[in-house]
Amino acid sequence: MKRFFLASFKVSALAFILFLQAHVSTAQGPLAPSNNSQTSVTPKGNSKISGFVSDSVAAKPVEFVSVALVNFSDNKVIDGAVGDEKGKFEITGVAAGKYKLLFSFIGFKDKSVNLVVENGRNVDLGTIKMSANTKTLDEVTITGEKSMVEEKVDRLVYNAEKDITSKGGDASDLLRKVPMLSVDLDGNVSLRGSSNIRVLINNKPSTIIASNVADALKQIPADMIKSVEVITSPSAKYDAEGSGGIINIITKKNNLQGLTLNVDSGVGNRGTNLGLNGSYRKGKMGFTLGGFGRAFYNKATSVLDQDTKSGSDIFSTKQNSNAKDRGLFGQYSLGFDYDLGKNQALSAGVRYGTRNFIQKQNLFIDQFTNSVATANSQRKVDRKDLSGTIDMNIDYVRTFKPQQEWSFSTLYSRTNLTNNFDTDILNTDGNVGSRLKNVNGNSNNEFTLQTDYQTPIKKNQLLEFGAKGIFRKVNSDYKYLMAGESGDFTINPDNPSGTLNYNQNVAAGYVSYSLTTKNKYTIKAGTRYEYTGISADMGDKGKISIPSYGNLVPSINLSKNITDATTIKIAYNRRLQRPGIQQLNPNVNIANPQSISMGNPSLSPELTNNFEAGLSTNIKKTYLNVSVFARNTNNSITQVRTTIDTLAGAIVTTYENIGKQRAYGANLFANVYLTSKWTVNGSVDLLQSHMEGQTTNEEGVSVPVSNSGFNYGGRIMSQISLKKGWGLQAFAFYRGKEVQLQGSRTGFYMYSLGFKRDFNNKKGSIGFGAENFMTKGVRFTSDLQSPIFAQTSQTQLYNRNFKVTFNYTIGKMSFDAPKRKTRSVSNSDVKGGGENN
Structure with a gap:
């Protein structure tokens, strides 16, 4: 039986419900009755279910996660919602009863949570953690493993920890492999042809980078780099500096x-x-x-x-x-x-x-x-x-x-x-x-x-x-x-x-x-x-x-x-x-x-x-x-x-x-x-x-x-x-x-x-x-x-x-549970040396 990618970025709740119902009936076995292909008709109530969905390993929000509300007694999908870019979701107008919540997103294992809703009372589930697991069409399965390159809403991410040839080199060796970046033989980095970029380490600046980008990259062993984020269109939150864009080097950590x-x-x-x-x-x-x-x-x-x-x-x-x-x-x-x-x-x-x-x-x-x-x-x-x-x-x-x-x-x-x-x-x-x-x-x-x-x-x-x-x-x-x-x-x-x-x-x-x-x-x-x-x-x-x-x-x-x-x-x-x-x-x-x-x-x-x-x-x-x-x-x-x-x-x-x-x-x-x-x-x-x-x-x-x-x-x-x-x-x-x-x-x-x-x-x-x-x-x-x-x-x-x-x-x-994310300083405001013409 072919296994399907679960849809991502589902903003339309109705389309999501229909898709997930079909998925439940074909892929989840005993969860769904064989003769059902429509959503259940359930009286509306005045309760709300809300929560926050995060990656169980990376401690990051799961953006635009799909959420389905399933009747516990007959496994019928009765409502649904889609999380926002911060992983937050809400389902309103829920009647009293016993339910299952099914969470789905491309690249993660399906997550099921049982809950009871009392009449007139809201339910806050707090943080729901999902584990990585990507399934493709034609029975190609990658379990618990990230792709070498990921496309985020505002950036491209190169997962350097999957690069087995990077060991023994430095950051400039690794950056040559990142899409949109170019590194010359002296170690000078350019993004889409511009060397006017800002390089951050774990979202933070450093005077070592401000002095000379090429020399600074030689100090960072490739072995300690987890990922490289290429941000070509930074938002207003970032410093105005770096006309070509921002490169954020994330080093390896653990929780x-x-x-x-x-x-x-x-x-x-x-x-x-x-x-x-x-x-x-x-x-x-x-x-x-x-x-x-x-x-x-x-x-x-x-x-x-x-x-x-x-x-x-x-x-x-x-x-x-x-x-x-x-x-x-x-x-x-x-x-x-x-x-x-x-x-x-x-x-x-x-x-x-x-x-x-x-x-x-x-x-x-x-x-x-x-x-x-x-x-x-x-x-x-x-x-x-x-x-x-x-x-x-x-x-x-x-x-x-x-x-x-x-x-x-x-x-x-x-x-x-x-x-x-x-x-x-x-x-x-x-x-x-x-x-x-x-x-x-x-x-x-x-x-x-x-x-x-x-x-x-x-x-x-x-x-x-x-x-x-x-x-x-x-x-x-x-x-x-x-x-x-x-x-x-x-x-x-x-x-x-x-x-x-x-x-x-x-x-x-x-x-x-x-x-x-x-x-x-x-x-x-x-x-x-x-x-x-x-x-x-x-x-x-x-x-x-x-x-x-x-x-x-x-x-x-x-x-x-x-x-x-x-x-x-x-x-x-x-x-x-x-x-x-x-x-x-x-x-x-x-x-x-x-x-x-x-x-x-x-x-x-x-x-x-x-x-x-x-x-x-x-x-x-x-x-x-x-x-x-x-x-x-x-x-x-x-x-x-x-x-x-x-x-x-x-x-x-x-x-x-x-x-x-x-x-x-x-x-x-x-x-x-x-x-x-x-x-x-x-x-x-x-x-x-x-x-x-x-x-x-x-x-x-x-x-x-x-x-x-x-x-x-x-x-x-x-x-x-x-x-x-x-x-x-x-x-x-x-x-x-x-x-x-x-x-x-x-x-x-x-x-x-x-x-x-x-x-x-x-x-x-x-x-x-x-x-x-x-x-x-x-x-x-x-x-x-x-x-x-x-x-x-x-x-x-x-x-x-x-x-x-x-x-x-x-x-x-x-x-252990991922430690709480803390904000940090990120200066992006000086131009390095190297060729600029």
Whole structure:
């Protein structure tokens, strides 16, 4: 007998009752009389049955759950209802009697509850818990297991814990597999072609992310990530920052009673990781303690050809380099939660992250003037990128009734960042002729207060509002030192030194309204206002004039359930993007004298209007999601490259608010169950972008420049569950040529293959993985042009990797009721470094 998916998103109660009655009569056996196919006619009463339905494991509401009221004596369906997006349901006009309530939703086991209704008395069932269990047509059964990718009302969720090849990698490795995301070889993340995104960890911000997204992701082991949420159209509740969208990384937690210790490790030729995660929970109190460390080692070679014009002269530079990279990243956390009472919960946490990145590079430079060799040199560069970050939070929530709650959250976050280099400049005889040192220390402090309140209005509406204050302080102290072959370092008078003190205070308030209608529409609209006050100075060099500004950012999301399995969505939102510390810091990085970079402390935020439309559907054993989008940005923070007279042949890169960007694109994602044990999923990303900015011509005059291009990419993954605990997974990723304002970058691809074997006691596993195993690594080329320079660079990363992974859990735990969810601070308001043009 074929088993049917139970309908989801059933807003029409009558259609639900008819469908469920047919289901009861064919699939539930003795629950339904064989000669019945109509609903029972029962006198109406004046009682009400209500409750709240949640996932028994994830402690999240089961959205739009179907509820049927069944007569206990004859098993006939007499009434029904559909829950809202928070899991709340109500059945009114119920007469006195004995009943069964049947709860159904796609992906969960049916739930039955017996109850007695007395005349004139309402029944509040509290929280009803449903367990996961998906049944498909053609006898394909997945029990208690989530899909790799899930489509929620306002986001796409990638369930990373099902990815067996992620062990031993970091967050940037994992994000390459998430639909709509693209991660380059340096770890810079973009969403639908935009790198102006906000990355959160467990709905919370961190100064470690604000300092540098790419480096921060390398600190997070993939093993500790439970899921990744991609939010392309954030509601007014979220900070206005992140013009491209929000990525929320959810780490693994548990709601178990008892004591346990989990060991997670991996060893490979390019990286090694070790994680220890312990938890203890007794009654209302719980503690978690975790430590994760990862070391990696890699090597790379690069070639740079560069021509610059100055009058009638052409200065040419040819560079070759080889580098060895070593990194040691770690995160350590302590968490605490306590149920203060039936409707109150308190949680607190401390997380410390550390990054130690060291690069040793041999740099060979040949210089020419009008094709005549003029100089050559060799440099040995030692670069150190070190940081330590601490995050501390306290969160409180008070629940008055389902969907009505008040929360108050605090967060303190601090990052100390050191980005130094030491250079030995060698003579032609190979001896050290002079030395150069850059000392660049930064700190980023944030303190946040936030309060939120939500309350239902009738049974199909929800009102949310809140306020937030962010107090941010950034400091940078940088200087250059020089020395001869021997002797002490002294201040280098030819290169700038100084201080940046940057204070930013943000006050925000929002209101959001949600409505679910009987004809299957869901509307969520809201607006947010943010006022930003800035004060900045460069120490003895005086203050920087940066005006304060206020921004109103509206948003609206509309979805419609066309059928039981098909939903369409359209959305609009306005977002803003403040500059990050990497773009503000005026420190001049001259580790490579021909390719210099510096920030601009006078940058202003950029504003973006986003439009999108999407369709998701299930066709037998295939889930399909298609979306199209448009994005328009003014005052864009754009990389600008130019030459300087004081150093012939050098190109300087900085940032200016001179750009305009327009982007149009589409995303297609599909997940197919070939069998009950074999799944294939993949996605295709298409993007057409147009950029405008300014550059300098040969006369030193600023002139407009623009560039347009088409980019495409995609990924495919296949996973097979075999007998006796064996699992196999293959993955491949490709990103095509990327257009930049003043040039382009070639595409690249990556692939991996992995398998694992679960132990018979289900307490651990051992696995093997291989990445780029048929090639030495990945090579990509960047081409940049302007009226006064042309630059071509090529980099080869030797990232072929083989690894062995091991996981084991010690201790015995028993499941407890999920702890009450607490709200937490979520800052989404600064722009990271990386390529932005």
